[in-house]
Structures are given as C-alpha cells and as structure tokens.
Amino acid sequence: MRVIFLGLLPILLVNCGPPSFHAGADGILCPDGFEIEVIMRSGPEQGSWISMAFAPDGSLFISPEDGRLLRLPPLIGEPPYGNPVPISFPIGRAQGLCWANDSLYLNVAGQANEDGGLHRLFDHDQDGVFDEHRKLSSYGPRSEHGAHAILVGPDQQLYTVWGNHLQIPDGFASTNSSFQDFAEDTLLPGIPDPRGHAHGITMPAGTVWRTDADGKTWSLIAGGMRNVYDIAFSADGDLFGYDADMEWDIGTPWYRPPRLLHLVPGGDYGWRSGSSKLDPSCPDTLPAVLNTDFSSPTGILSTHLLAAADKYDADLLMADWSYGRILAVQLNPEGASYSGKVRVFAEGRPWSISDIAAGPKGALWVLTGGRGTPSTLYRISATSSNAKPLNAVQPPSRKALSAWGAESAPDLGATWKQLGSNDRWLRWKARMELEKTESVQWADWVLNENTAVGWDRFRAMRTWSEGRLALVRVAPEHALAVWSRLFAPGWDQQQTTRLLDLRTAQIVLSRHEDNIPNSSRITNLERLLDALPELQGIERRLAHELMVALDCPDLPGKLIPFLDPGYTKEEQIHTAHILRLVADGWNPDYQRQAVEWTRATRLLPGGASLEGFLDAIATELRASSGAESWDAIVGSLPPLQPPAWDTAGKKRNFIRKWTVDEAISAIEPFEATASAEDGLQLLADAACLACHRFNANGHGIGPDLTGVGRRFDRKSLLESILEPAKIVSDQYRNIPMPPGLLDTFEASEIADLLLFLELGAR
Secondary structure, X not given: OOOOOOOOOHHHOOEOOOOOEEEOHHHOEEEOOEEEEEEXXXXXXXXXXXXXXXXXXXXXXXXXXXXXXEEEOOOOXXXXXXXXXXXXXXXXXXXXXEEEOOEEEEEEOOOOOOOOEEEEEEOOOOOOOOOEEEXXXXXXXXXOOOEEEEEEOOOOOEEEEXXXXXXXXXXXXXXXXXXOXXXXXXXXXXXXXXXXXXXXXXXXXXXXXXXXXXXXXXXXXXXXXXXXXXXXXOXXXXXXXXXXXXXXXXXXXXXXXOEEEEEOOOOEOOOOOHHHOOOOOOOOOOOOOEEOOOOOEEEEEEHHHOOOHHHHOOOEEEEEOOOOEEEEEEEEEXXXXXXXXXXXXXXXXXXXXXXXXXXXXXXXXXXXXOOOOOOEEEEEEEOOOOOOOOOOOOOOOOOOOOOOOOOOOOOHHHHHHHOOOOOHHHHHHHHHHHHOOOHHHOHHHHHOOOOOOOOOHHHHHHHHHHHHHHHHHHOHHHHHHHHHOOOOOOHHXXXXXXXXXXXXXXXXXXXXXXHOOHHHHHHHHHHHHHHHHHOOHHHHHHHHHHHHHOOOOOHHHHHHHHHOOOOOHHHHHHHHHHHOOOOOOOOHHHHHHHHHHHHHOOOXXXXXXXXXXXXXXHHHHHHHHOHHHHHHHHHHOOOOOOOOOOOOOOOOOOOOOOOHHHHHHHHHHHHHHOOHHHHHHHHHHOOHHHOOEEOOEEOOOOOOOOOHHHHOOHHHHHHHHXXXXXXXXXXXXXXXXXXXXXXXXXXXHHHHHHHHHHHHOO
C-alpha cells in the first residue's frame, strides 16, 4: 500500500513559538516563564465541559455539553478544590457564558421552542445561589453551529456570535441594524456540499449581534461567517473572531484556511454554502487579519485582561480544539485594520480546549471538553507578575475602526472623501455610511463622477467605483446606469479599479439581471473580451464567470486551455466548475480534453468533500456537453486504474469481543514494542480507509483521522472505535459506523494501530 503525505503536518505550519518550552501538568508544553497547573477534573456525572465565566467574587460557572450548569465557589489556597455544584435551575448546554449587570447570561444551544436562546440568572441576595431565572430571547436549533459566545462590549451592551446554522426568528433584527442589504451575490449556481453539510444555509450565515441588558432589542452587526465560536474585544476596542471553513473543502479553490477576522459593523466575510464562497479579494467582502494552519477554533481572549500581559508577547490568544494548542497573535496596525503574526503559545496531546478566560489575579484559565471528551480545568500563570484585577481595562492606544454603540448620521462630504482612500477598510466604512443614506442624496455624485479639489486620478477612480458598488446594492433603479458605465474604453489599464468593477458587474447581474437589456449585455461582454488578455488571478476568474453569465460564444474554446496542468489545481477546478454550466460550443476535441481532465483529477489529494465535488463537476460536464458523445469518448479510453491505497480491508478471523476497559488493559504490555508502521497497515486491514481519510488516503464518509491522536487520549480513541454511537458530531449523525471493527485484532495489533494514530497527529 502506497501512502501519500501532504507536506508538513499542520502543527508545523505556524511561525515558531517562544525560544523554549517546558513540560508542565499533563505533559502540556508551556513557554518558559509560565507555569500550568491542574485545578480540577470532571467527575463521572459532571459531563463534558464547553464554556466558563467568572463572577466578580471569583466564583466560576461551567457549562457541560449536557446537563445542568455547575458552580465552583471562589478558590482559596492551592488546589485541589472541591467539586462544582449544579445550580438550582434546570438549565445548561450553554456555549457562551458571561457575567454582566449583576447577573449571569447564558447562550443555550437548544430548540427555540424549548430552552434555546438567551437566559439570565440572578442572585439577588448574593448568597451564592441563584434565585431568579429569566429567558430573554428564543432562538435555535441545538447545534455545534448555533448560539455561541456572549460578552460585554466597550459600550456596555452585550455582544454575541452565532454559527451559520442558527435560524434567525422573523423580525428579530432591528431596522437600524448595521448589517443590511445583504444577499448571496453569487453570480453562477454553485454545487452544494456533496456530503450534505450546510445545505440550504443562506445569508446572513454566521453573525454577530448586539443587544441590551434585557435582550429586548437586537442589532445585526456583521455576517457572512461560517462558525466563529468566540469573540474578543482588544484593549483598543476592536472586535475579533477566529473562523474556519469546513476542512472537507481542502483542495478546492473555494477553501479558505482558518482565519482571524477583524469584525466591524456591516462586515461581510464572504462565507456562502458549498462551492459558492466569495473570494477574500472581492471588494464587497472583508479579508482576514491573518490565516493559520489547520485548526478547530474555540476560545479567543485579549491579553490585556491578563496579568503580566507583556510576557505573552501577544495581543490575542486563540484556542484550537482539534490540535490541542493555544496560538498567540501579535497584531500589527495597518491603516484602519491589522495584519498579524501567529505562533504556538502552548500545546498538549490530547488537549481539546473548549474555552479560555481571564480569571482571578489575571491568570489564564483553560477548559477542555466537548464531544464527550473528558474535561479538565487548568490555570496558566506568569511565574513573576504584577497581578491586576480581573477585567481591568487599559486606555486605548489607537482609535478603533468601530465606534461601538455610537449611531449618528454620517457626514456625506467626509464620507465621499473617504470613499477613495487607499485603505480598503476605510473605503468599506465609507461605503457602509453611504448605503445607510438615501441614495437620492448621492446617486448623482456617483453617476456624474464628481470629484473634490486636489484629488488625484486614482483616488477619483476608486471613489466612483466604490460609489457604483454602493448604488447597485441599495438602489435597483440605477442598475442600468451603473452597468453602462462599467468597462469603458481603457478600463483594462486601470488596475486601481478593475477588481471593483468586475465584482460590481457580477452584483448587477445577480441582483438586477432583469433590468439589463440584451444590447447592453452584449456591449459589456465585448468590452470584457477586449480586456481579457490583461487580467490575471482573481480578476480573470471573475471575468470568466461573467462570460458564462453573459452567454459568451465559443466558451469551451476560451476556457478549456485553463484545464492545462500548467495552471494551478485551483485554477483548473474553478474553470471546470464554471464550464459545467456551458451547453453550447462543444466539439469532440473540447469534450475529449474535458473527459481526460476529469479522469486525471479524480483522486486529487484534499479534504473529504473534494472527491464528491469533482464527481459532481464531471457529472454536469457530461450532461452539458452531451452525454452520448461523452460516454463514447470514455469507452474509447483505457480503464481507470484503482487508487494507490487499499480500502477494502482483509478478511480476518474473529479474536474476541473487545470492551474499552479490556482493550486498555490488554495493550499495556505491548506499548513499548508497538510499531507505527504495522499500525499503518492495520488501518487498511480494518477497512478504515473505506470511510475515513488519513492525509491524502481513503474516503471522506466519516471523520478525518489525520489529527485524531492529538484530540483524544487512548481511552477516548478506543471508545470512538468500539462504541461508535456513544458520541456523534452533528456532521456525522446520519453516517453510522459499524461496531466490532477491532474484534479480529490481537491486543498487540491494537497497540500498533493506536501508536500510528498518535504519531500521525504529530
């Protein structure tokens, strides 16, 4: 069996961390100058812990994945401490907790007509026991992509982040919300995830909200995210979240690495379902501050809340559930936003971090758990520090891009001048302000291309282009006027605005196609074709999409060359993805080239959905180009070779019916002599690769096993194999795993398999 490895393992892809680490509690690697200690571990009946929050008196509240909220009294002295006690009200499953306004807020992941939504608990007599419970707002459903973190903002309002599966109640968002006039804005039909993920999920997708202390008024702040789990305000008042695309999409042109987002009012971060995600370069979306390697984002925290903040040498800490890490981020101001650098601050195996928080005396507290994994509460402290009070606030060192809570009428003159800024983020802010103003006040400025005294040519062009984008988003009556001003002679030489105008044209067609007569469509298509030789990268991809939407003649002849191996795999897949929508202009040579491309790429390495996306592209290419002639070409070619990896498994004799405890005990004598190489062969013998992927091998029906040894300890790994129905992620509820997969294995072989999975995570 040949095994394909995709370069360096994910854990090695971020910048190097501090110069030296030492092993602390549970073998967790912690930077020198810090110590980590175990505060407590979850008991058998206390569930798997997913969120936490401190009260001003130092009490700690912990929410299990299932079961009632737990309270740990203020800690006195050194650990170990007593067990946490369930609260008196039957409420839990909170993926977000926050103490504010003399009460505890809970964002409960549940059905809207049951306990799903925002809750508030009071301890009026301050005896450490809650005596009043209110449900403030209802929303759901119960999901790992539902209601998440909640925290207090600089304006003392509550801010919360929701995943893309949360169903927003009708009329929920206030009419003056920052995030308005949103749409899918995808020009061409996409392909839904072939494994069923996020089908039917539409804009606004993952969102950020602001509400008052009583949860009465809800303002939609930003959207277009996938599943930001936690958010954090920096010392300067800027809001950040850590998002991740579905790892199944790795290898597709629409996959985006996990990324730190600067969240601003009106921000659209480009997530769309399936293959329809918007490229981060699109000017109607906002880019990431930075990308990281593979991870499963959970908690995020600003270091200004911690004691000895300078020792962290970072502005933000971000938790990674899958690979057991805390990442440290240094932010570098760039205009109105930031760039950044990321490194590993601490890591363990397994160390499934579900939340991080600033605790008493400014220590960093770390909670592990989720998906049924055992939970532990840790405390990380600088070995020498000047402790400061919990949640102490430092004065801002720079003005935040977002004036949180400040709602005022924009100064149109100042907005117009800012619209042509070199800074993408300032242009975005200006366009949001413009769109909130009645277009009758500024439409003529755009259409007549007004300028200001002293403007250079490039600033003027950016201003007009941004203004046209704003106009087509909020004023359909001007769609034709804007369309007629796009792609004018010499447009292809204007690098300042080419991308803006291409994307504006796409939005005109996706929102207002019926307003554009055929003659105007033909005129702009001709202009676009004249400019095509000047376009590269994302500009060329957007132009190709416009050509498909405008029914350009001889499209197969114009697009087939981009299937050539000389182009990147992403460029090739993008070309095939849009070529599948073209029914005219095919000839036998073009069709043969398309057939050969689908055969050559069918087993490209990538995420679990890549194979399905490529199959869907091939199926639609066959139908659009002519199924009968396609099949004749396929029949004339040699049979496809089977994959280099074996998925069928081998027939083996029954050994015994293993239980988790029996297996743990039986493999102990073989741990010192276990062989990872033999474990790799056993992965195939057990038919694991028929449903799972490991690096580039196997199929993606079930969870990817590449990093499983970093997420789970041996007991949890054995439980997932021997008791597969015990804990099932939302993503795999409809994909049953057969039991008894190790019943033909000797204890020594199980030891080999576990060692391979553990080393594979490294």
